[in-house]
Amino acid sequence: MDDQLAWYVAGPVLGLCVVACRALFNGRLGVTGGFSELVTQLGRGSLRFDWRGWFALGIIGGGLLFALVRGGAGVDGYGWLTDTFDGSGGAFAIAAILLISGVAVGYGAKTAGGCTSGNGLTGSSLLSPASLVATATFFATAIVVAFAVEAVV
């Protein structure tokens, strides 16, 4: 995308979000934890989300705010998937791949105790051995898989 925020601004602001969650809630910033809270409460028919649920909803609000100010989404297409597949058959393929990948991301993150934010940012910043292992594993896996996809398409 154009007009990308400089990495040396984006990174420290994300880091300060981790600090803010600790300062405000003694909490562990993690988006999967937020999704998990939403699923758990909605499953009980409750809207009484804790801060993590509201944090996840806030991210949706942040995306909306960004799109409103910018006058449109900051995303054209959906990466290699929309570059590779077209037509109605292609749309079906994209949907199937995204659904399966999404399940892997959600189930995997819960199993590992966090995703890119919970383990990658929060856990790594605490030098938590479990998070360092998880972060190294998911980065290495994603890199290998991305190169595998690149080799095929």
Add this chain to the structure above:
Amino acid sequence: MRAAVAGALVGVVFGVVMSWSGMADPAVIREALLFQDAYLYGMFASAVLTAAIGVRVLARVQRRAVVTREPITLTTDQPERRHVTGALLFGAGWGVANVCPGPVAAQLGQGVAWSLITAVGVVAGVWLYLRRSGALETEPAAG
């Protein structure tokens, strides 16, 4: 109420930065994973460094959390098998779709149509895990 507002505000900042940094664009993540662009690594490293310094300073100057009044504790965990198996599964999904939970939420807000499918998948994955671990029937589970 204060927890909801404070949590949502941090989320808004997080979501704007996810969007503005391009992390919500699968094409940008893909370029990073293929080592065509170093942005993600610079951002990630500076985020971890900032958080690492920040939480340690915080633990020295502040006793209790502002909203929950809980004592500030910096706990760590020892690696278990699940941290590897879960991360393998997570990394595979991230490597294929080039989106993770934060960007999915930001995409939903931006109105990216495909993100609805990814979000359904992520929620289904989380739900499946919670169901298998029995967390949906009993009291709230941590984490």
